[in-house]
Amino acid sequence: xxxxxxxxxxxxxxxxxxxxxxxxxxxxxxxxxxxxxxxxxxxxxxxxxxxxxxxxxxxxxxxxxxxxxxxxxxxxxxxxxxxxxxxxxxxxxxxxxxxxxxxxxxxxxxxxxxxxxxxxxxxxxxxxxxxxxxxxxxxxxxxxxxxxxxxxxxxxxxxxxxxxxxxxxxxxxxxxxxxxxxxxxxxxxxxxxxxxxxxxxxxxxxxxxxxxxxxxxxxxxxxxxxxxxxxxxxxxxxxxxxxxxxxxxxxxxxxxxxxxxxxxxxxxxxxxxxxxxxxxxxxxxxxxxxxxxxxxxxxxxxxxxxxxxxxxxxxxxxxxxxxxxxxxxxxxxxxxxxxxxxxxxxxxxxxxxxxxxxxxxxxxxxxxxxxxxxxxxxxxxxxxxxxxxxxxxxxxxxxxxxxxxxxxxxxxxxxxxxxxxxxx
Amino acid sequence: xxxxxxxxxxxxxxxxxxxxxxxxxxxxxxxxxxxxxxxxxxxxxxxxxxxxxxxxxxxxxxxxxxxxxxxxxxxxxxxxxxxxxxxxxxxxxxxxxxxxxxxxxxxxxxxxxxxxxxxxxxxxxxxxxxxxxxxxxxxxxxxxxxxxxxxxxxxxxxxxxxxxxxxxxxxxxxxxxxxxxxxxxxxxxxx
Amino acid sequence: xxxxxxxxxxxxxxxxxxxxxxxxxxxxxxxxxxxxxxxxxxxxxxxxxxxxxxxxxxxxxxxxxxxxxxxxxxxxxxxxxxxxxxxxxxxxxxxxxxxxxxxxxxxxxxxxxxxxxxxxxxxxxxxxxxxxxxxxxxxxxxxxxxxxxxxxxxxxxxxxxxxxxxxxxxxxxxxxxxxxxxxxxxxxxxxxxxxxxxxxxxxxxxxxxxxxxxxxxxxxxxxxxxxxxxxxxxxxxxxxxxxxxxxxxxxxxxxxxxxxxxxxxxxxxxxxxxxxxxxxxxxxxxxxxxxxxxxxxxxxxxxxxxxxxxxxxxxxxxxxxxxxxxxxxxxxxxxxxxxxxxxxxx
Ligand code: NA
Ligand code: NA
Numbered sequence: 001x002x003x004x005x006x007x008x009x010x011x012x013x014x015x016x017x018x019x020x021x022x023x024x025x026x027x028x029x030x031x032x033x034x035x036x037x038x039x040x041x042x043x044x045x046x047x048x049x050x051x052x053x054x055x056x057x058x059x060x061x062x063x064x065x066x067x068x069x070x071x072x073x074x075x076x077x078x079x080x081x082x083x084x085x086x087x088x089x090x091x092x093x094x095x096x097x098x099x100x101x102x103x104x105x106x107x108x109x110x111x112x113x114x115x116x117x118x119x120x121x122x123x124x125x126x127x128x129x130x131x132x133x134x135x136x137x138x139x140x141x142x143x144x145x146x147x148x149x150x151x152x153x154x155x156x157x158x159x160x161x162x163x164x165x166x167x168x169x170x171x172x173x174x175x176x177x178x179x180x181x182x183x184x185x186x187x188x189x190x191x192x193x194x195x196x197x198x199x200x201x202x203x204x205x206x207x208x209x210x211x212x213x214x215x216x217x218x219x220x221x222x223x224x225x226x227x228x229x230x231x232x233x234x235x236x237x238x239x240x241x242x243x244x245x246x247x248x249x250x251x252x253x254x255x256x257x258x259x260x261x262x263x264x265x266x267x268x269x270x271x272x273x274x275x276x277x278x279x280x281x282x283x284x285x286x287x288x289x290x291x292x293x294x295x296x297x298x299x300x301x302x303x304x305x306x307x308x309x310x311x312x313x314x315x316x317x318x319x320x321x322x323x324x325x326x327x328x329x330x331x332x333x334x335x336x337x338x339x340x341x342x343x344x345x346x347x348x349x350x351x352x353x354x355x356x357x358x359x360x361x362x363x364x365x366x367x368x369x370x371x372x373x374x375x376x377x378x379x380x381x382x383x384x385x386x387x388x389x390x391x392x393x394x395x396x397x398x399x400x401x402x403x404x405x406x407x408x409x410x411x412x413x414x415x416x417x418x419x420x421x422x423x424x
Numbered sequence: 425x426x427x428x429x430x431x432x433x434x435x436x437x438x439x440x441x442x443x444x445x446x447x448x449x450x451x452x453x454x455x456x457x458x459x460x461x462x463x464x465x466x467x468x469x470x471x472x473x474x475x476x477x478x479x480x481x482x483x484x485x486x487x488x489x490x491x492x493x494x495x496x497x498x499x500x501x502x503x504x505x506x507x508x509x510x511x512x513x514x515x516x517x518x519x520x521x522x523x524x525x526x527x528x529x530x531x532x533x534x535x536x537x538x539x540x541x542x543x544x545x546x547x548x549x550x551x552x553x554x555x556x557x558x559x560x561x562x563x564x565x566x567x568x569x570x571x572x573x574x575x576x577x578x579x580x581x582x583x584x585x586x587x588x589x590x591x592x593x594x595x596x597x598x599x600x601x602x603x604x605x606x607x608x609x610x611x612x613x614x615x
Numbered sequence: 616x617x618x619x620x621x622x623x624x625x626x627x628x629x630x631x632x633x634x635x636x637x638x639x640x641x642x643x644x645x646x647x648x649x650x651x652x653x654x655x656x657x658x659x660x661x662x663x664x665x666x667x668x669x670x671x672x673x674x675x676x677x678x679x680x681x682x683x684x685x686x687x688x689x690x691x692x693x694x695x696x697x698x699x700x701x702x703x704x705x706x707x708x709x710x711x712x713x714x715x716x717x718x719x720x721x722x723x724x725x726x727x728x729x730x731x732x733x734x735x736x737x738x739x740x741x742x743x744x745x746x747x748x749x750x751x752x753x754x755x756x757x758x759x760x761x762x763x764x765x766x767x768x769x770x771x772x773x774x775x776x777x778x779x780x781x782x783x784x785x786x787x788x789x790x791x792x793x794x795x796x797x798x799x800x801x802x803x804x805x806x807x808x809x810x811x812x813x814x815x816x817x818x819x820x821x822x823x824x825x826x827x828x829x830x831x832x833x834x835x836x837x838x839x840x841x842x843x844x845x846x847x848x849x850x851x852x853x854x855x856x857x858x859x860x861x862x863x864x865x866x867x868x869x870x871x872x873x874x875x876x877x878x879x880x881x882x883x884x885x886x887x888x889x890x891x892x893x894x895x896x897x898x899x900x901x902x903x904x905x906x907x908x909x910x911x912x913x914x915x916x917x918x919x920x921x922x923x924x925x926x927x928x929x930x931x932x933x934x935x936x937x938x939x940x941x942x943x944x945x946x947x948x949x950x951x952x953x954x955x956x957x958x959x960x961x
Contacts, residue, residue, distance in 0.1 A: 014498045015501050016501070016513065016516055017497050017501055018497065019495035019497045019517075020495075020498065022495075022524050025528075026520060026523075029527065038718070039716075039717075039718040040531050041534070041713070042705075042718060044528055045535055045705070045713065046709075047532070048556060048557055048559065049705060049706065051478070052475055053475070053826070054829065057449065057474060060478075064446070064450075116601070166828075167829075168832040168833075169832060233836070234836035237829055237838055239453065243457065244454070244457060246450055246454075247450070247454050269446045270442045270443050272446065273443075273481050273488070274485055274492060274494060275494075277482050277484075277485020277488065278486075278489045278496050279496070281482065281495075282496065291704065295703060295704075331498055332496045335496055374500050375499070375500070375593060380597040380598065383594075384598040460823060464800065465816075466802070466821055466822065468807070468812050468824060471824060471825075472807065535716060539716075542715050542732065542771070544731045544732045545731055546731070547807040548807055
């Protein structure tokens with residue numbers, strides 16, 4: 001009954017378009033008054049204590065770093081590198097677009113930001129090269145999901161903190177799955193391009209061209225080295241790495257590339273703080289919600305219910321996958337992770353899943369939500385850039401959606417992909 | 425003169441605080457990394473300072489989020505309504521938000537006052553912990569003001585005296601991209 | 616708080632409820648029929664929160680169970696203690712605040728955050744303050760423990776009894792640490808505690824405060840070279856997987872008080888106050904035995920997993936003790952009198 005009050009009121013509030021964080025808070029409030037299980041003070045207190053977390057501070061800094069780097073003409077340079085390698089092959093521009101998204105994902109922690117940064121240049125370029133505009137838009141929208149799958153990743157930070165897993169391990173665990181997803185998209189893009197006859201440019205691949213492109217992009221390509229190398233090499237924690245990326249980005253933007261203006265900085269900082277706050281208020285109010293869940297033993301009941309449906313781990317993980325895909329249609333990735341992790345992680349652990357592996361599964365799964373309507377933020381951004389309607393893109397994106405689901409299944413059933421380079 | 429100040433505050437108060445707080449966190453942590461990595465001697469206070477600025481940043485940011493209508497919501501229901509219906513739905517949502525904010529101001533203040541009274545301090549900087557707890561009180565008070573401002577606008581729009589547009593996530597993003605492409609200085613969505 | 620552990624656990628909490636009600640009715644009948652010798656306790660549920668999982672080697676949970684069982688027995692089931700493990704009601708500092716605010720009745724936890732509420736408790740953080748366990752027990756169970764308790768009670772925090780996590784030891788991934796020179800250049804994670812930080816600076820290390828949940832990965836990737844904790848934190852958290860050396864330095868003693876909200880305690884009948892107080896003493900004794908027994912197992916596990924041990928008698932105590940003096944000098948004005956009183960305790 002308590003569960004019904006908690007989840008029922010939450011659902012009604014969401015339908016009334018009350019912000020997710022406030023819906024969680026009010027649903028908790030109603031449940032507290034209904035059950036008298038914990039005091040309202042816990043809600044007020046949890047809003048502070050849950051945000052009092054050093055790992056969570058990685059979020060504003062990765063947003064900042066992405067914003068700062070995104071301003072400095074980086075996407076063109078990254079694209080030139082990818083293009084130097086594959087531009088003259090069949091489907092070369094589509095493949096280069098996906099590769100650019102992968103590079104950019106290694107700098108940015110966000111999906112839509114990746115679409116915005118890469119799409120603005122790549123969609124027009126692909127169309128000029130003779131690609132269908134629907135396909136071009138769909139490529140960018142789908143590859144933008146890599147923004148949160150390839151580290152750094154804001155949903156990974158959130159999962160680490162909410163699920164009590166190491167953020168560093170999540171980042172390191174995400175590298176290979178990110179590459180797998182990227183490869184999946186590249187393979188489909190290649191096959192489709194071959195069928196449609198999308199040829200490459202006439203330029204020859206040469207060491208000189210590649211070298212020049214790499215040199216031109218060196219400051220940008222250094223960022224993943226600093227962030228991931230710094231974390232993996234034991235120099236920084238993820239939060240520190242994010243701050244180093246901000247400082248580096250400021251240097252690169254202000255001094256090296258001179259494409260960033262000091263007068264724009266306050267706006268960039270305020271905007272990153274704003275995005276951070278809209279995420280962190282969900283973390284804050286989800287604390288009281290989660291506390292009610294665990295005091296009322298609801299995760300245990302959900303687990304019991306799931307196990308009563310089937311005892312097969314395969315059936316159960318597929319059920320969880322379907323549930324998350326469904327949630328991803330309507331809900332923001334970060335919000336979904338905050339709410340679902342306390343409920344699903346105990347079940348997954350019970351089924352024998354490593355918490356890092358399960359975290360990667362959740363992030364990849366909810367990243368697919370970026371391209372599923374009605375709430376598919378990548379679709380919105382891509383449609384804004386190309387001028388196509390959501391309906392037009394949606395049809396073109398179905399094959400990409402299927403590719404993403406297929407790679408998700410690969411990641412689910414081969415745990416080593418997520419776990420092997422973490423090592424011990 | 426006071427009216428001018430009020431207008432300036434209305435326009436910039438959250439932004440200024442947010443910029444100061446986020447720059448402080450960057451500097452504090454960057455210094456810590458430099459001290460440990462380059463000088464081999466860590467600071468005791470930098471992490472704590474950064475965390476407490478961060479807490480305040482989140483709660484001031486919530487008010488700014490209301491002002492900019494950027495809070496994360498599930499907006500499928502909006503698609504079912506026409507203009508006036510959308511406004512009514514948003515007013516209901518804002519009233520519920522306002523009630524929640526007021527509850528938090530009340531209980532948050534109670535908690536903060538009492539913790540201040542007990543007198544415990546933070547481990548490194550020896551700041552009274554009560555001051556950290558006032559972040560919700562101040563943040564949610566500002567938020568309440570922003571919500572009331574918005575409710576007034578929405579009410580006026582409802583009776584036809586002013587225009588107020590309720591935007592879905594999609595409309596907001598499309599607008600931002602338009603702005604971006606027309607070369608304005610506004611930064612893009614970055615979730 | 617240093618014994619946080621995020622391991623999920625599905626074990627049901629202390630099952631109270633229906634069974635107890637039946638028992639209690641029977642007991643009440645008996646009491647009424649025979650004599651008034653037994654006090655009749657008012658039915659109530661007290662909430663106790665702690666940060667450890669519910670496993671057999673988790674000292675907070677086992678200690679809390681010992682207290683709960685005692686109180687339930689002595690009150691014929693009328694008073695039950697409901698245990699919230701796994702930081703369900705928040706971390707240590709948060710629970711202490713909840714307790715002050717009257718939203719949590721009891722907690723059993725490391726004394727780490729206590730000094731922010733009652734500064735006299737900071738004295739226990741000084742290195743090499745206690746000669747051995749017996750000395751620590753004598754100080755905490757005696758006048759000085761009472762003085763700290765009196766100060767804490769001004770903030771509504773009543774210390775019922777002083778359990779322990781045991782002595783803290785140094786681990787690292789570089790080399791055997793015997794002398795202070797061995798610590799030179801090592802990044803050692805400490806709690807965010809100025810005395811610990813001063814001590815490790817004095818020892819020659821580079822102490823860095825870091826949140827406990829980040830620690831394992833920081834050790835794994837090498838962001839930190841070492842850390843210091845009691846065996847009850849080192850082994851259950853598998854630090855032996857990422858640290859190759861342990862020095863049984865006994866450098867700081869880590870008490871673990873059983874705490875109750877003072878106002879709530881004062882509202883109890885004298886009989887119940889006595890039961891709770893005796894229960895806490897019982898749980899304290901249980902906990903100290905528990906730590907002593909488990910420390911042997913913990914150390915064995917650490918060795919089995921490849922940790923190289925510097926025994927306490929190989930450790931260059933004199934050199935460390937000397938390095939420590941500057942920390943004592945620094946705080947002489949604040950704690951000088953207490954230092955002396957503690958040394959005088961037999
Ligand atoms: Na990324
Ligand atoms: Na979606």
